[in-house]
Amino acid sequence: xxxxxxxxxxxxxxxxxxxxxxxxxxxxxxxxxxxxxxxxxxxxxxxxxxxxxxxxxxxxxxxxxxxxxxxxxxxxxxxxxxxxxxxxxxxxxxxxxxxxxxxxxxxxxxxxxxxxxxxxxxxxxxxxxxxxxxxxxxxxxxxxxxxxxxxxxxxxxx
Numbered sequence: 001x002x003x004x005x006x007x008x009x010x011x012x013x014x015x016x017x018x019x020x021x022x023x024x025x026x027x028x029x030x031x032x033x034x035x036x037x038x039x040x041x042x043x044x045x046x047x048x049x050x051x052x053x054x055x056x057x058x059x060x061x062x063x064x065x066x067x068x069x070x071x072x073x074x075x076x077x078x079x080x081x082x083x084x085x086x087x088x089x090x091x092x093x094x095x096x097x098x099x100x101x102x103x104x105x106x107x108x109x110x111x112x113x114x115x116x117x118x119x120x121x122x123x124x125x126x127x128x129x130x131x132x133x134x135x136x137x138x139x140x141x142x143x144x145x146x147x148x149x150x151x152x153x154x155x156x157x158x
Contacts, residue, residue, distance in 0.1 A: 049098035
């Protein structure tokens with residue numbers, strides 16, 4: 001039988017309690033932005049905008065696991081070749097565009113999220129979104145699921 005200790009705390013103390021427990025178990029705060037994870041995210045976004053197939057493949061090999069999965073609303077790819085194909089399709093649809101991260105990279109356990117925008121050659125954001133994902137133990141990306149645009153409004157209750 002497993003018992004879980006529950007502490008009653010003020011809402012303002014919740015973050016401190018969670019982070020303290022996390023530091024005890026894992027030596028780090030619950031929500032972090034590890035430099036290697038941020039570099040992996042930035043490498044992923046750079047690969048999407050990289051026109052040279054060889055350089056794009058190098059970026060993908062560096063930041064994604066071999067069994068990686070990328071799922072966006074209109075398209076998905078599995079493995080390095082599948083992710084490269086998604087990037088190629090995006091570049092054909094949006095030549096000269098690049099991705100820019102618009103938030104920090106929020107990480108807890110093996111999960112992450114970050115916001116981005118797709119920027120035209122003229123510097124205008126043409127699409128924005130949020131990606132959530134899973135990290136491999138070595139810090140590379142294992143799965144990313146993308147969401148485009150703002151969240152839908154909450155329906156009004158009758």
